[in-house]
Amino acid sequence: MTLRIATFATAAILGLAVAQPASAQTLREITTRGQLVCGVSQGLAGFSNPDAQGRWTGLDVDVCRAIAAAIFDDPTKVRFVPLSSANRFTALQSREVDLLARNSTWTLSRDTQLGLDFTGINYYDGQAFMARRSLRLSSALELGGASVCIQTGTTTELNAADFFRANNLRFEPVVFATADETIKAYDSGRCDVFTTDASGLYAERLKLSAPNDHMVLPEIISKEPLGPVVRHGDNQFADLVRWVHFAMVTAEEIGVTQANVAAKAAEMRNAEVRRRNPDLARFVGADGTFGEMLGVTNDWAVRIIRHVGNYGESFERNVGERTPLGIRRGLNNLWTKGGLQYSPPIR
Amino acid sequence: MSDVSVRTPAVAWVRTEQAPVLAAPSTLVGPIAWVRTNLLGSIPSTVLTLVCAWLLFLLIPPMWKFLVTSATYTGAERTACLPNPGMCYPYLADNFQFFMYGFYPVIERWRPNFALILGMIGVVGALWPDFRYRGQFALYFLLVFPIIAFVLLYGGALGLAVVPTDQWGGVIVTLVVAVTGIVFSLPLGIALALGRRSKLPVVKFFSITFIEFWRGVPLVTVLFMASVMLPLFVPQAYSPDKLLRALVAVALFASAYMAEVVRGGLQAIPKGQTEGAQALGMPYWQTTAFIILPQALKLVIPGIVNTFIGLFKDTSLVFIVGLVDFLKAVDMSLVNPVWATPWTRYSGYFFASLFYFLCCWGMSLYSRNMEERLATGHKR
Incomplete structure (x- = not known):
């Protein structure tokens, strides 16, 4: 009997010890360490x-910097x-690492089988086609009979086959082992489309x-939603990562930018202004305790925008049309502008 | 007899001075003769010469075009290099710091520079032939310098800020891995080689197992195990630093190869040498240190340097553990959209190969020089 109680007690203690880390350990670890590991x-x-x-730069890097800004008010603590x-x-x-911000596609099997959680989508990617402007194509549906340069052994190859079969188009795949060979073959005119x-x-362009x-043709033929990934089980940290992205999207929605965030936050000290702009008041932390609910301070969103900028600014700085990459917003535009980036309300 | 009055005939002519020395015929000396004997000496050699000339003719003009005439020399970003299908020198200049230091914080970069200077002083002092204080410099380089270099690079003492090893990169990582490997593999290799020839069964068994294990596993696998498996088995807090993992792996790996090289030298020393030393009453360690090893090591200098060169080049495998060595830094700079052009990759890789070639060639030149100086008694 005694033995059984002892066993039970040991099991309970072990159970507690195991259950403990699941709740709130990651954020505590990060604050003790004084650094986010991304x-x-x-x-x-x-x-x-x-x-x-x-220095690391990029859209995914900005996710990490934004989280560090929310926790430490310092985007370099990563x-x-x-x-x-x-x-x-x-x-x-x-x-x-505490989280992955590494262009990983969110799929059901990864979400369930690897002990991981995807916290959101910071870039809606998908397979597309590139062709010479001189061909005067306006849609991938005009690609019947085209030769297509593809890297072999990737899902890209399968997606392309599916697309052409589904649209009843004939195509001639020209496959290569590496991305470099593929783009070089396309450049030298081995095929019409890449x-x-x-x-x-x-x-690659x-x-x-x-x-x-x-030019890149407008059709996106597969879904590759890319987003940050955290370990399964630490919901507090997952919430923080999720809402840091939402805060950047919300800021773009309500017109808060890196340039005006300080002024907007200062305005909110006035009760009258606060009453007239409830969304903004909640965003800058002048109303409510939303930051504390996430385990950080109430001016968390202001910190993020001050150091990193809103989602649109981050996008334009890293991949947007004024950068050498020149990617159009497309699916990654705000939902109000025909895209898919949408943030649940901060309230 | 007496009328041997020597009368100089009026018409006779006697040369009173040396005839002027004529130059050897141009068929025997001079550039033409050199070409005739060395390049066109026989039919096979003539054929080879023509083939080589043809190859050079094929290779050199495009290389010259790529490196000089079509190259871009100035510019601030990719659009400068895009129209010219040649080397993009401004890309190399802009990324040079990244190739050298990787992610090392900009304001702390004097530290690796300083460490490099201290290291160079040690190397030059220890390797300079006929230098009086060679021994002292070698001791400094092997014992004192690693500590100074560690403090300088890592910090955390003397008021230097800590720079974690994951911020090290580029040539710093390449040199740290190579120098650590070289410094540790030679003594370890000698110990293992002696161990393998030892009469003590435990020592012998251990040495054989160690050597055969490390030679039987590819370095990539060792590094991969260290990077992927170790963190799963060992709690994160106790898990050794990534760079340390790579250093240990590379040092152990190189010492196994070094052991076999040294053993080759030991085998070549006739038994009489040991017996002679024993007859003089020298104990094992004295025999080994003063009679056997100096002769054996001299014999295997080419093998040792071969291992060093191999080790130096193998350092580029540490990218598997997530370390950014010189080659990986070049590779990473290729994706930077600021400089991405069709020619960027060629420029980066050309620079990388030049760097590796100069380093390895330097080592090989020094070893050849050493061999000639130490070749006493076995040559006529």
Whole structure:
């Protein structure tokens, strides 16, 4: 009997010890460590790549910087760990990184089988086609009979086959082993069309000898929603990561930018202004305790925007039309402007 | 007899001075002769010469075009290099710091520079032939310098800010891995080689197992295990630093190869040397240190340097552990949209190959020089 009680007690203690970390450990670990550890790609133009000074930049990098800004009010308190696609999920599971912001596609199997949680979508990617402007194409549906340069052994190959079959079009696949060979073959005129994920198309286009002679066709033929990933079970940290992205989208919706956030926050000290702009008041933390609910301070959103900017600013700075990549907002525009970026209300 | 009065005949002519030395015929010396004997000496050699000339003719003009005439020399971003299908020198200039230091904080970059200077002083002092204080410099380089370099690079002492190893990058990582590997693999390799020839069964067994294990596993696998498996088995808090994992793996790996090289040298020393030393009453360690090893190591200098060069080039595999060495830094800079053009990749890789070539060639030149200086007694 005694033995059984002892066993039970041990089991209960062990159970507690195991259950404990699931609740709120990651955020506490980050604050004690004084640094967020963020898994990024080993170099993907516009999403996470080091610049000539060795500073990480990109759309995914901005997610990490925004989280660091919300926690520490300092976007430099991030350690970036470049991870290959082979070891990215292992690195997250083994607690080597706090989160992944590494152009990972959200799929059901990854969400359920790997002990991970996707917290949102910071870039709606999908497979697209690039063709020479001189062909005067306006849609991928006009590609009947075209030869298509594809990297072999990827889902890209399968998606292209599906697309052409579904639309009853004939096509001639020309396959290569590496991305580099594929783009070079396309550049030399081996095939009419080049296909891969849209973000990749824009990055590869820079490697063409005359980038402006080529255009990306508007059709997106597969769904590749990319977003940050956290470990399964720590819901507090997952919430924080999720709402940091939403805060950046909300800021764009209500017109808060890096330039005007300080002024807007200052205005909210006036009770009258606060009453007239309830959304803004909640956003800057002048009303409610939304930051505390997330485990950070109430001016969390102001910190994010001050250091990183809103979603639109981050997009334009890293991949937008004024950068060499020149990606149009498309699906990543706000829902009010024909895109899919939508934030639940902060209230 | 007496009328041997020597009368100089009026018509006779006697040369009173040396005839002027004529130059050797141009068929025997001079550039033409050199070409005739060395390049066109026989039919096979003539054929080879023609083939080589043809290859050079094929290779050199496009290389010259790529490196010089079509190259871009100035510019601030990709549009400058885009129209010229050649080297993009401004890309190299702009990314040079990244190639050298990786993510090392900009304001702390004097530290690796300083460490490099201190290291160079040690290397030059230790390797300079006939230098009086060579031994002292070698001791400094092997014992004192690693500590100074560690403090300088990592910080955390003497008021230097800590720079975690994941911010190290570029040539810093390449040199740290290579130098650590070289410094540790030679003594470890010698110990293992002696161990393998030892008469003590445990020592012998351990040495053989160690050498065969490390030679039997590819370095990539070792690094991969260290990076992916270790964190799963060991709690994160105790999990060793990534760079340290790579350093240990590379050092152990290189020492296994070094052991076999050294053993080759030991085998070549005749038994009489040991017996002679023993007859003089020298104990094992003295025999080994003063009679056997100096002769054996001299014999295997080419093998040792071969291992060093291999090790230096193998450092580029550490990118598997997520470390950004020189080659990986070049690779990473290629995706930077500021400089992406069709020629960027060629420019980056050309620069990388030049760097590796100069380093390895330098080592090989030094070893050749050393071999010639130490070749006493076995040559005529």
